[in-house]
Amino acid sequence: MGRMLLACRLAARDVRRRPAATVLLLLAIAAATTVLTLGLALHGITSQPYQRTRAATNGPDEVAYLATPAQATALARAAGVTGASGPYPVAGALVRAGGLVAAAEAQGRGEAAAGVDRPALTAGTWVRPGGVVLERAFAEALGVRAGDRITLNGRWFTVTGIAVTAASPPYPDRCAAGCVVPFPPGAGRWRADVGLAWVTEPDARALAASDRAPPAYVESLAIRDPAAARQVAAAYNDAHHGAGAPFLVPWQSIRAADGVMIQAERQILDPGAWITALIAVASVAVLAGGRMTEATRRLGLLKAVGGTPGLVAAVLLAENLAVALAAAGAGLAAGWLAAPLLTRPGAFLVGAPGAPSLTAPDAGLAVAVAVAVALAATLAPAIRAARASAASALADPARPPRREGALIAASARLPVPLLLGLRLAARRPRRAALGAATVTLAAGAIVAVLTFRASAAAASRAIAGGTNGPGYPVFARDEQVLTVLTVVLLTLAAVHAIVTAWATALDARRPAALAGALGATARQVAAALAAAQVLPALPGAAAGIPLGIAALAVANGGGRVTVPPAWWLAGATAGTVLAVAALAAIPALIGARRPVTEILKADAALSLSAFRHRRQVAGGAPEAPVGGDQRRVQRYRHGDVEGIADGERPGRLKQRPERPPAGTEGPQGVNARCGACEPARAAEPAGRRQHLGVEMGRRRHGRGREPGLKVVLLVAAGTTNAEIAGELFASVRTVEHHVQHTLAKPGFRSRADSAARVAAGRLPAA
């Protein structure tokens, strides 16, 4: 229990120490969870709403389309029919509403509620003479509300209400399952998108008369076995064919046509969810990679001072689990809030409006994915730290840079920012590739949206045949889905760009500082850091163009897509690259502003880390943001260090209280002693130095203490083996030996708690 607490404390401390990295991790995982939540919510909708509408409106099992009312009588008597409404006369009508023109099927209904198929009003009241009720998706496409005035075949009607029905798929798929007025009068040519309107029976007949065509008829039937409606319809339609013969449409066909719309959305959203999840994983991978050096070293540290592998794993788990859970919560909330944006236009069915239901398993799945992503980020350093000996984990940077000889040679011809930028990018080819892939996806998403708009506009023009038709709710909805998805994708891509730029800036601290020392200006260095992002982004953005168009063509079922104008594409590509540059500039500027001297010094400053450690031991004084020089100087001023062969400054060494009893020997004394190695080094003959500072410690200070312990406590102070070796004039191997040797001793390993405190920078008083 105490260990878990300790692990949590260490994890919390780590999170606090690096808020920016934690926030980025949070954002990446939250974005992935958001899209996943959206996908799951939409998934729920597609399987639910028709059934609910059918129940709410007492929907028909079969819809019969008839040429004459007489056919209805025969049909109602047919075996298995248990209820019927109608037959209702149907007239073709040309609807004009506020400048828009659309074709509609006008059904003549009784003013009283029918037995089967009672359209459910979502606004206003049911039909009355001179009044029309519009199917909801149709009304939305026309932009008409209850109370508005529209004309049907030139006659004025008041829209008394808006309703949904289970007897027909919503606009514009009215005829997907079957309809009887395929040729609306005056529409100029055949239109696929036919709306549904309900008027009174006399009005319907009058509309038919004005059209100088006899009305057709429609009847809604309930049958004994609704599950068998498809077979009943098939049998009936087989038995009655020919011109003027009635035909049946089973409710299953209507449901299928109804689902088509949301199916299309899912076709967009499902791959979208995958892509976003992939980008999130990529971001997390880059984040983890950026922190790998530090994480490995930190875990090695825990191990070196006696932390068990269990404790080490627990610390990592606690940290990433907390982040993942927070991100999952945020993602679930965001997805839940964003889902109505997608489903609102689809709310043509009674059961489907508003916030989609998010079931417990769905939420659980989203959380599980978030946790899995975070754990994946933990895995690499955890395995590394568990496998590697503490010594090698502490040795040196976890990942040496790559060398791309051809690129380095080629870059020599470029101006300084590009020269440095290309070399920086080439140091981490995998990171650059991930960045390029993300930009490709982001640019692809933008291109897909643009292509969709162009294609939708072209399709609308083709179908409408030049007339002034209403918009297509399907297109509008698909576009909304695409847009929401694109926004999420772009957010993620932006997060990824920042993450990559941050990791690059972190990774490039030393080369950037070095370039500064060699005469590159701060602006050149910042431009180079930004260029390291932009260079891989360029081919990435270019690749996004074919990707976006191809993806849309695939989503379209191989259908034709209209390629948007070239300048749209060029603008999208350039915009993406510019955005990457802008996002990369932030960490780049911060990175370039860091003082050169501090970075170069921190790189090899053993004394610095030893000092930092000692100071925490000594007073626990808050660590002020001071430069390395200050620390060094303070250290000197405190009298910790003797000068070269000078006795005039009695060191803290000599004033140090007596050594604590063996069981509790803390790192203080040892560390202070280490400070004394430096003068020793200068005074010792060169030959002796090969023999490690241990020997010096013994001779000069007369304390024959455990040599390895000093090494380990230097280790605990955050010093790498190489630095220790440099300081003590021993080889790295010797230091490694001492680290391992000491860890093997009993009594050391058991003090996991104090060890972890060393790692946390908080040492017990004694």
Added chain:
Amino acid sequence: MGEDAGACVLRARGLCKTYGKDAGLVRAVDGVDLEVAAGETVAVMGPSGCGKSTLLHLLGGLDRPTRGEIWLAGRRVDRMSEKALARMRRSAVGFVFQAFHLMDELTAVENVELPALLAGHPPRAARRRAAELLDRVGLADRAGFLPAALSGGQRQRVAIARALANEPLVVLADEPTGNLDSAATVEVLRLFDGLHAAGQTLVIVTHDSRIAATADRMIAMRDGAFIDETRLAGGTRGDLGALAGLDG
């Protein structure tokens, strides 16, 4: 300062660098006056933390003094803009660090040519100059090696070649032998000696009395201030082996 610009390459007056405030005020460099003549080698010695490195960073324009003035080749450096400072570092100053600070992914010759490329020299000329310099430090056969494949002494020699890439007025070396064993120290020592002989102005900050002994002047520093100055007329050339303690 124009009149002595020819003789005096580097000049500092009343140089101060402080960190912190009030009780936490730390004077890393505290009122340093220094003049380095052209062709002179100056060694600054002192215990760890006495402000040697800070002084070197101030002189080289890597850091800015809190107070005081620095002239490099007759131009006042401490008031320059960041950009001008960078240009100055590029053309007039060469740095040698204790930890070498070579770019790990660049070969020896690529490391050496980097300052020339940063200064905008044509790649071909930069490469030619880098090859010459590597030859001068005795590493012509190691030009294509990565730093990881070089010994410590070789790496430091590459770093010295890099410091010379733009023919700087002054080379500033910060503990150049601090990370080296005796044999490598002698190699580097010999190299500095050669530079000295060729008339290169050198400021070396060191712990190592042997390297200090090759200088024209040795300055002892303590608590950010110069406390002693010794003129070692004629240097100690020709006697390196004995100096380095290799005989016995």
